[in-house]
Amino acid sequence: MQMAMMAWRLLWPFVLMGVLSCVALEIHPEESQYYAAEGSDVTMLCQYNDTLDRSGYIIWSFTRFDAYKPPRIFLFGDGRLHLDLDATMKGRVHFAARDALNGDASLTISNVSRSDAMTYICVVKKLPEMEEKKIMTLRVMEPPSQPICNLQEEFARGNNVTLTCLSFHGESPLTYTWSKISGNQVLPANAVVDSVRGTMRLDSIIEQDCGSYLCTVESLVGSKSCELVLPCPDVPEAHMSSALLITISITVVLVILAVSIITAGCLWWSRKKTGQHNFSENVGDVPPPSQWIPKKKEILPSLHYEAKDQTVTMSA
Incomplete structure (x- = not known):
């Protein structure tokens, strides 16, 4: 029994470490590259599992290579907030969630400029044994103009x-x-x-x-x-309606029909007039009807003269 108790005491630290490892800090999502248009707002995510107490702290640090002292934000477990920011970032940087110690330490930067393009590191620490950090980069770009x-x-x-x-x-x-x-x-x-x-x-x-x-x-x-x-x-x-096309087709057919009728009438009248003219010419060559009647033979008067013993009749 004593040996078992002694063994448990020896194994207890390792068991505690295993339990802590099961609830160890994990920051998500894994996105590490952010893009923002000049003048817009951007939120860099730093969300972690909320299975631990409020002890510890959160630190956001910004790696600006042209500055002697990089800006930082401290948030302690008791709610104290310390901003170590330069003049260009004051008033534009804040936590996205109302309570950053309750699982969401995401950071929002408003009205971003080219000077905000740098590396950001989010560090979450709970108890001395647990600490997790996430490294992100922000690229600030000029949006496309109206094409x-x-x-x-x-x-x-x-x-x-x-x-x-x-x-x-x-x-x-x-x-x-x-x-x-x-x-x-x-x-x-x-x-x-x-x-x-x-x-x-x-x-x-x-x-x-x-x-x-x-x-x-x-x-x-x-x-x-x-x-x-x-x-x-x-x-x-291409924009004509079918009704308009039908109307035009009917009109064309009627025009063609009317032209055909007029042409036929003109031809008939011309032929008729030509026939009358020929008839008149032929008639002019024929003598008048009075000349058609054959002449009566003239009966000459008979000349009678008496001869002495015979009568002679002379006829024409």
Whole structure:
């Protein structure tokens, strides 16, 4: 029995260390690289398991290589807060959570500037045996400016055209994307997009390629967009309604029918007039009806003279 008690006393420190290791501090998430646009707010996460008491302290230290004394923030377990910050950071740095000793020691910096781009270290210490730290870096970048959309060639049926999109300010990497925001909202199958230069080429365009297109330029700290409309002015039939097309077709048929009727009437009248003229000419060559009647033979009077013994009759 005594041997067992002595063994337990010898093993107790190791058991305690194992128990403590099970509840040891663990800072999460593991994200260690942060990007922020100039003038924006950024929160660097330093969250830990809340299984321990409030004893200990939290320290945020900022590694600024151009400063003799790096800025720091101290938060003690009894609630005392000590800010050892320079003039450029005062009033812009604070804990994200209301109670940083309750599992969330994340830090928020408002209206960030280029001078805030440096290495940050979050240290959480609970009891003498437990301490954990997390190292993070902050990169402050210029966001992309409003891009300008343009069309290089004339947009006409069958042509090859190039749509351009360019942001003149913004820190790389910049990525350009194009999308169609009208009609079926699907990019044409013949579209070739250059995500680095911001161009989109359309080969052998057709009426369905007309519409509104949106270009978006995006960086690690923001995005901006511009819109370009392709109205297809040279293909007005693409905008005609079916009713208008039917009306035009009927009108054309009626005009053709009317022209055909008029032409036929003119031909008939011309032939009729020509026939009468020929008849009159033929009639003029024929003697008048009075000349058609054959002349009666004149009966000459018979000359009778008596001879002495015979009678002679002379006829014409």
